[in-house]
Amino acid sequence: MLRKEINDLLTQTDTGTPMGDMFRQYWIPALLAKELPEDDCPPVRVKLLGERLIAFRDSKGRYGLIDEFCAHRGASLWFGRNEEGGLRCPYHGWKFDYTGQCIEVPSEPEESGFCEKIKLRGYPLIKIGDVLWTHMGDKENRPPEPEWEFAKVPPEQTYTSKRWQECNWLQAMEGGIDSSHVSFLHSGSLASDPLFKGAKGNQYNQNDKKPVFEVVESDGGLYIGARRMAENDQYYWRITPWVMPSFTMVPPRGDHPVHGHFWIPIDDVNCWAWSFDYHPTRALTKEERQAMMDGYGVHNQYVPGTFRPRQNKDNDYLMDREAQKRGESYSGIWGIAMQDASLQESMGPIVDRTKENLVSTDNGIIMARHRLRKAAVALRDKGVMPPGRDTAHQQVRSAAKVLPQDQPFKEAMKEDLTVRPGVKQTSV
Amino acid sequence: MDLRELFFDPNHPTLLGSCARAATAEEARFRVQYPNSRTRASRIFALDPAAAEAMYKITEAPWNGAHFLTLATQEAIDPEKTNASDLPLSHPDGSPARLDDEIDGADVVVLLATDGNAEGAAEVIARECFHRNIMCAGLALGGSAPQAKVDRVVNSMRRFARVLVVANDDDYIPAMLTALRA
């Protein structure tokens, strides 16, 4: 249960809200780099944190993320002509550069300098890895550029996708740290999904359906450990890191690529589920990359030409009761990503947490909300910068390992849970 | 995998409330319009003086019948020789409490600890929970203390708790108990 005021505080991210201000303290993923493939390519509409923006790449290769609407009379710049170092509104020809500065008002005498008085709101857009990142807060408090491992490894080692999810960001993110659903919802997929199957750790999952959880705070967020019995009275640990505000990683299986997510608010009732897969030390194989593009693992299939999943609420997520009966899919929904999304969307646009009945095994979620609330309030009341901006906080990895019973994972797995360039992930 | 395309069929219109599209804001008001749980019986045990102090800060708040108990001794408890009825416990007002009375019929037990000295008591409580199939959770406070100290607290509860949380600050106690409807 969460009181209504706190639920509102955590779920609302428009300009001027405490959580909205907090999201504006980070570099967040805004677009896939391939959405702006070349100079002067078509601009792309982007809505983030309740702001309607337009992204474009100008003739000199500079990326811009500016207000979608022309300062003259409010036409959408999506109709704009991206040419000669700026985006020109096709209505009356006003032109804006990649920072949002107006650089031409054709109706006014050029010498008047009138255009200097016109400026659209603009945010930086930088390419790191396969992602274009933006920082929507004050320039004075701009954090160092992000250094997440999935975005820093060579391109052949990494793959990123995004999908539109039709619900509030927080209930989507909570799915990423909710380790207790895996033994149920995704149980069919462990054995069949090409990006999961065959790992030794899967047997521990199958043999011990009642994991024990340990939730430990880290500098940037949390580690959520799930342990199951392994041979010789040892524990099989799976550790999920969460870094504020909304980065999560899935513990690895065998030598499969490691995956994780970002959950980014579009507005209060929609979010982007970003999903990445990478291997710290080797190129993804052709088969792996193909499987990701085909929607396996944490990825999904699309309505062609969109980022809307092919399985969506308009077609009941292509529910297949027969596959459920045959034991192929626990929920009858195909694919891990849509198994999660279908249920999270079914909770409603913003789940009413005053009505939920949490149990002790939900402590990862309880603690994440607690940390978010404290950070948002500290920022609002005292201007304290939230955790997760520091690039050191971003040097985390998920890990899976068998340990003797008396070893606390945070200490015993310290190195495994930290990015080590050139060293592969710790996995079973 | 063979997926049937189930696109909307204009000849068989579907009522909004009977398909996945009912997940809209307008439909949200038709959700859970009644209390869907009964009061839980929660028992919170502070296993050492610092844990008790952290707990006392919040016992006055209006809880849903949670009982707050402290270990009334700082002597080491030998779990082999201690029956449920022998574990010295007290209520916030100092009056004695009996473990079996307290946890009979409990739904959730939470152990609070700030040092690793109460492993024996934790075992006695957890053992009784185990026999009665009661969920036992451990909350180690002071996660920002030196690692060796935290390890001792965690190890003292690890074998018994199905969920273990290491929290940096005491304000996690009310956050967690509220979430659990204690």
Ligand code: FES
């Ligand atoms: S069992 Fe968790 S939401 Fe239904």
Ligand SMILES: [Fe+2]
């Ligand atoms: Fe999931």
